[in-house]
Amino acid sequence: MSVPFNFATSIESALQSAATSLELDLSLFAPEVRTADPRHGDFQANGVLPYAKRTQQNPRALGEKMLAALPAELLAEFDVAIAGPGFLNFTLKPATLDRWLTTYATEDSLREGARASQAEAGQTFIVDYSSPNTAKQMHVGHLRSIVIGEAICRLLDFAGAKVIRDNHIGDWGTGFGKLIWAYKRHLDAAALEADPLEEFERLYKVGNKAADEDESVLEAARQELVKLQGGDEENLAIWKRINEVSLEAFQKIYDQFGVKFDYTLGESFYNDKVGQVYQELSDLGLAEESEGALVVFHPEHPRFHKQPFLVRKSDGAANYASTDLATLLYRTEHFGADASIYVIDSRQSDHCEQLFLTAKKWFEKTNRKLPRLEHTSFGTVLGENNKPLKTRSGENIKLRDLIDEATERAAQLVATKSGELPADEQAKIAEIVGVGSVQYADLSQNRSSDYVFSWDKMISLEGNTAAYLLYAVARIHSIFRKLAIDPSDAAALAAADTLETPTELALARKLAKFPDALRAAVTPLRPHMLCLFLFELAGEFSAFYSADKVAVDEPNVRARRLRLCARTLLLLETGLHLLGLRTLKRM
Template sequence: MNGLLTFLSQFIFLVRSGNMASFFRRRIAEKLSRTLQQSEDALIPALAAVPVMKKQQAADFKLSINTLRDNGILPSSGDIQLQAEDLASQLKRDSMVEDIFTGRGLVMFKVNPKLLAQKLLEPFGKGEDDKFGLNSELFNSLKKGTTLVEYSSPNIAKKFHAGHLRSTIIGNFIANLKQTLGNDVIRMNYLGDWGMQFGLLGAGFGQFGCVEKLKQNPLQHLFEVYVQVNKEAEHNEDIKQAARDFFRQLEQHESHAVSLWQQFRDITVEEYQHVYKRLGVQFDVYSGESFHQDGAQEVVQQLRSRGLLKIAENGTGVVDLSADGDMSSVSTLLRSDGTTLYITRDIAAAVDRKEKYSFDEMIYVTDKSQQNHFYQLFQILLAMGHSWADRCRHVSFGLVQGMKTRTGDVVFLEDVLDEARTRMLHNMSQSNTTKEMDDPEDTAEKVGISALIVQDFKGPLQSDYKFDWDRMLQAQGDTGVFLQYTHARLCSLKRRNEGLEAATFDPSLLPERTSVTILQHLLRYDEVLYQSAQDLQPKHLVNFLLKLCHLIASAHRELPVKGSPQDVAQARLRLFSGACSVLANGMKILGITPVDKM
């Protein structure tokens, strides 16, 4: 009788709690807390869901003795396996934790499978699908507040090059993740809309530009002018001088130069917004280097007044970043003619953003060639007395090799998106499983973009990777197409069984290994988000979702809904609906728009 009362009291607590995996983690931590005389909060980070393997899985959670030793909870000397066995022997099994055993310095916990199914799948019957995994104690240690993410940041007056794709989708992922975990996020596009390149373009447009062509195909024409003027400048000193003169006119706000520059900027932003809409990317702020011309001059004055700005032999203004003050490592902030550089404007931009947005952290997303630039930026900000520079972070990424369309070497992003859509549309037309759709082109676009994102996100961001059209668009294997196909298949299953879903279900009707394996995998969702939040790498979430899709594919074959007794069908449908929601939620964080049919 007492055992039944204990089970019921735990069950009632379970139903009231909305913490999914956190419920089990908290209850196991309670056990450990009483034995180790430590707070539950200190023990929770040492507990992790056991990753799903091919062979039968005996445990749901594992406790690392090494973590307890590192945190001073257990003595750091002695045999680690003996410590695990000693701790396990002191812990009691109950109606929630069915088994406790050890292995390789770990204490393993097997929870009641009925409670596992009930707890994990309960939110999906309450309309809380998008909250799954987000109410977790793991996130308590993450700093909340305002996060400013600067990403994409292409140069104006140039077509959106495919090289900017990585910054755009990685920054979008980081912003989505931070927002999902409760941060106030400011999404900023910091356009390269100033500098000597506009001197070249302004001088070039005077010689090679055509107003009519600018109206017909604005960015293509500006690109052609830029290529031509660069070629001329290689052997023509007059062109170089004209470029310097034009940029000086810009910095002095002369009306002709500013008017032409403004026209180029407006044209470019309008064109870029079209590409961003296709990618499902939005920005709260379109900023740019041009916003910080005056601020850059103020930065120069502040550095002078602090004695930080030195004049080098060639007449440039530099800041000494060397440890010994011997000018062995300097950052150039001022040209010899007095005009500012990119880093000068970046310093001014950072100070302005802190004043304007009071951010708690700022994240820059650019390729790894700019690592030294951001090291210098943060060091100069600290030298100026801005202690908040410690909360600025550069997320760098490698290069994409071999991203080409059929048409040539210069790869513009719109061409890549068009080709992804065309190839995907062709693949869908050849497939026997393709469903009738209202807008096949829109579906092909979304699936093609999913394929681009997943191919990009599967590995570490810092790694270069080789772009492969055929592998990227495969329906089988670890691709974005496979994610979309699995989601569409689950949506189809739900449509075919409309009216069958019930407010409650019997969790004991999900005893099969395939069911339990999906549930065990879902236990890791909050851990995957937590890991992603710490290192800002999308690979954790991508690989979690791909694994989920493989598990769902097995369950589709082994757990039919149609033709099963109604209560069994309802339980299985709840399992598939829950998996579908988690898949969709994870895809949205990655920046992928899930499709319902394909």
């Protein structure tokens, strides 16, 4: 008998089938299956009560009818009871848990189960994240987009979506005129060789200050930009050099976070594509001239009826709106995107809403299919003063400096706990724990919220932290290492019999909730739901390991407890990898 990957969806399907057999109005009935309080079972279906109220029936009586109409296949997997006014509580039978643990024993089997049960499977998702400006160093303000965006990509891929990672860098615009002007006059070749982005940032400040103080410099900078946009060889060569070294520097940070983009299509890529946007929006009557600029009005919108969407500036130059509309069209036509996900901070909410509203009207008038457009917004990283995290001097903290400090702090923790390990191994562990701590501290927060960045809480073996979870993984590896068994060795677990003790059953029930955690993270694009599951799983494992000795003499008991260890390890490692973290076998 096969066992479903996601029990909640199998209950939903069974309840829909029962509702059909009872001739309920399916337009009014929703199963409303959710994870239950462990005291009442594993899952609870709450849809009977609202349906009974709408149709003026006795909810308890209707619940009894639903229970009687449930398919035999479902009743073979669950003990089902009615509670209160028609709530149906489902408790997985130990034999069902045994079969689930046996069936989903590898990452591949988990992936196959996810792809068979997730609505995102088979769809093409473009995920737009990171998107720094070239000629500038990435700082802490770029952190959330990188780690949240990468986790979303991995989750969607695991769920069966075709994921295309696009780094929509800022590599065009008026700032390059000032930068090129300063590059030609004030370049420090030695500084460029030592730290290119530091030198580019210095040159931009020099050019910007000079342009502010001298109108002739401002005009010269404008001319440098005109030459660049006109294809001047010298200026194009400087511009390409700036972008090449910028991308090289960015990739060093991306490598530490395990990020590799499929495409890096910056604003410059769309420079020759914005003309079509202007033309179509104008021809369709969606855009109009206003004070020399091209704008789109949305008079029906309660907030934007007096706030036009500027798609071309009065001097004829493109802006974010122009290139974003051109990007959206390109992604739809070139990549066949079913969904385009924008991992951008919440301060850009108005821009994204106007962008999506304009695109909807544009695509409707041109009979194009509009992909799902979603602004996956996130809050701000705050210091312990509850203000945006900055250095003491008020400057943005460079991302590379943040990673270096995290690694240094993790090294102190590793030296305290594992000082007997060789120095090179300690350094490797420290780097994984340090970077992982930065990632996990961000991902474990609801992305919509601001959060306070705290080193003491972040790099700790206590609480919902990367170090705690990485240590749990390493501890399970040590169990198998001491017994000279490979966690993936099915033969070593073959003698496992049916789960028996309360802590065995509690751990197995938590393991079987992985699909629900996955769905809760993937569908609304909220990685923190997976973080919460992993933290709770590690806690459940700790309770099991404290109560039930693994290395017992009885072969069947030993095998079933080793199987629980192996499955916990599998889900912890799989989950952490989905979040973008690297794991350790020794810590």
